Amino acid sequence: MLRRRLCTALLTVLLAACSNGANGAAPPTSLATDQTLRFPIQHDVSTLDPAMIDTEAEAAIAQNIFDGLLKFDSNLNISPDIATALPTVSTDGATYTFKLRQDVIFSNGDKVTSKDVLYSWNRAAAMQGPYAVNLSAIMGYDHVASNQATGAALEALLEKNDPAVTMSGLTASDAYTVVVKLTGAAGWFESAIAQPAVAGMIVDQNVVKGNFENWSSKPETLVGTGAYKMSAHAADQSLDFSSLPEWWGRPKPTLSKIHVDVVADPAGALAKYEAGAFDIYGYAAYGPAAADVARIQAKASEKAQLVLEVKNKTYFVSFNMVADAKRPAGGPFTLDQGKASHDLRLAFSLSIDRAKLAKDLCADIACIPATGGVIPKGLAGYLGDGNDPLAVFDAVRARSLLLAADPTGTKSKNLVYVYDPENPFNEPAAKLLQAQWLQNLGLSVGLQAVPHTRFITERLRGTYVLSRDGWAADYDHPQDWFDNLWGQAAGCPDTSCTTGYDTKAYDQLLARADTEPLNAAIPDYKMLSRQLIDDVAYIPLFYTVNPFLFKPYVLGAGSNNMFDFWWNQIQITSH
Structure with missing residues (x-):
């Protein structure tokens, strides 16, 4: 399955399935008379x-x-x-x-x-x-x-x-x-x-x-089977939805109305939340900025309303790993150069202090270090905290590997890291990586910003030696990662493939894993992760994190790695 949805949206979030209602908590003594839930989205x-x-x-x-x-x-x-x-x-x-x-x-x-x-x-x-x-x-x-x-x-x-x-x-x-x-x-x-x-x-x-x-653009014809239907839509202003009391599913909706305002400015949306105009802030992939979250964490009255969750997105760095007539990049990282290129890739990975990266880039709020493999924590196929050796920071070993792989410095000279600057995190991340490679390897890596559409097209053609990369899971199954990023299933080495990485062992194991039921397939997918790690097919950076704010009177709202909890699970208590 090939679908190129790379991580280009603003960084968003999740540590595990979350809810602002504690498990086993006593049921509310009374519900509010007005069961209307209000929250913002950034764009219509x-x-x-x-x-x-x-x-x-x-x-x-x-x-x-x-x-x-x-x-x-x-x-x-x-x-x-x-x-x-x-x-x-x-x-x-x-x-x-x-x-x-x-x-x-x-x-x-x-x-x-x-x-x-x-x-x-x-x-x-x-x-x-x-x-x-x-x-x-x-x-x-x-x-x-x-x-x-x-x-x-x-x-x-x-x-x-x-x-x-x-x-x-x-x-x-x-x-x-x-x-x-x-x-x-x-x-x-x-x-x-x-x-x-x-x-x-x-x-x-x-x-x-x-x-x-x-x-689907008109309330009267937007017909579905869900617990809610659209009742009004003012373009670029608001959307309203009403419940279907006789809905066939469970649980029956308690919320009778949903009101969604379009608020383009995150600070403006937060101000409205704090003023009581919204009950939730963080649904629909739109939450407060990291600086505002830091301020909220310092306020006892609001800190209890805050939930940070690791999401379904991983950011990493990719190398060009194949040299052939169809891939113009070349470079020192290709598989045909054997141990020297392997050790050079490993040196670039071990030279990154991911704890410092997460702190400097995300204030330890919008992201966390990716230490458990390419698949984020909370999703099927996660290797476990600290189980990706590519995520270890070891500047001494990194320099030793670099010296052995490139003793004259000619291979690593004039390298350029390419990124797309539209996402506000990509440029700061590029500069932080550049600084760490200089400090920890002694290498001056150039930076090149390329407009997003051109960047994706050229990257998938094998145009870049070293580039920003990432993936957001579409659904919770490892196949969505391994089929789309590496190997023959993704089009590697020469068709729509960033790295060109394709080995017989990878293709054979992936073909088997994709046919198996999930429980049986997980060990095989983890073996695929180990193959990628052994070959240093990527440099792990971070998993994205999303902040949510829930008013204390909102019960049942929350999120998991993949999606917000449904509206029919939510109740508004008297307040």
Whole structure:
């Protein structure tokens, strides 16, 4: 599965699944009469169509409007949603049979049947939005993904089940049974379709076909199966949502209304929170700045309202590791140079003091040192605190390795670290790395800022010797990391691959791990991590952290590594 969503958003957050309500706490003695939750977002949503959603803020809202066959619960376990139970899986792992609940309805009263599942998934595959590849394991996906029809023309093809937009592996044996045949066993398939708000969610064809491209932009036609529906939208100002008291799911919503204000300035949003205009600040990937968090931590009255959480993003440095005719960078770090290049890569990694980096860059608030592998703490495949030897700071050994690998200094001369400056953390991080390489290795590494779009394109072509890199998990499964970043599955060495890293051992182990159920696959994915570590395929830097503020009277709100807790889990107590 190949999807290039690199870490370009503002740094955001999470240490483990969090909630402002303590486990085992006594239930509230009384609920507030006004069950309205208020919070800010930084920018208005561009779309709430699951086939086209791209941003964290859009997904954070849409997850309360739409459902899929499966979902991640608050602890990131996969559980049934519209399906009655987890699917029955064939012995070869390639066929999934889902039984649907027969009491699920859209917010307009239309019943959900298997026809809606087929329509929704075929539509998402044909539209090729940012998360369409979540469906890529289904037989016939590649054929549908090549479709060129859009808008009304695409709807016409979908309505007549045209083979051009119909995945051959997606069928319905009756109104409440969906059978999915994959191209082969894919242990990650359930995780991919459970990702909230995006391609695996179910939409109502009866509504969508009336305004194929804009149905999700109007409250009256934004129809889903979730506990909430949109009631008003003032562009670039606010969004309002109301609960569906007779919603089919559990728990039934206590909050009757959600009011979301668009507030572009984080300081302005914080001021409104502190003045009582917002009940939460931090939902939808929008929270207070690190400097404001430091001030809050110093105030006893507000510190209790603050939660810091490690998120799903890792920042690291990549090398160009392959020299061939299609990769122009070359450089001293390529695998064909053997032990010398290995030790040079290791020297660059060991020379970084990540504790100092996190303090200087993030004030120990917006990030923490990445010491447990490329996958962040709290997600499946994390190696454990301190278990990535590439994250050790050892300036003495780093200098020794450098001297042995490059005794004349010619290999490491005139190296340049390339980054995209649009993210406000990338340039400070680049300067801090430059300073540490100078102090701890004695090397003067140049810096080059390249506009983001050009940066990503050139980096994936193997244009840079040394560059900023990162990944944000789409769903909680190691496959989302290892398939997208290294090896043949990612297109390495020469197609859309930053490092070019591709070994036979990596490809063989990844192919096996991707077919296995998650519990069986975790040891194999951790072995893949060890292969990357042994080959020094990256320099770990930090995991991102997000701050949340919750008023004391808000119960049930919180977040895990991947998403905010649903609105129907939240209650407002008397205050």
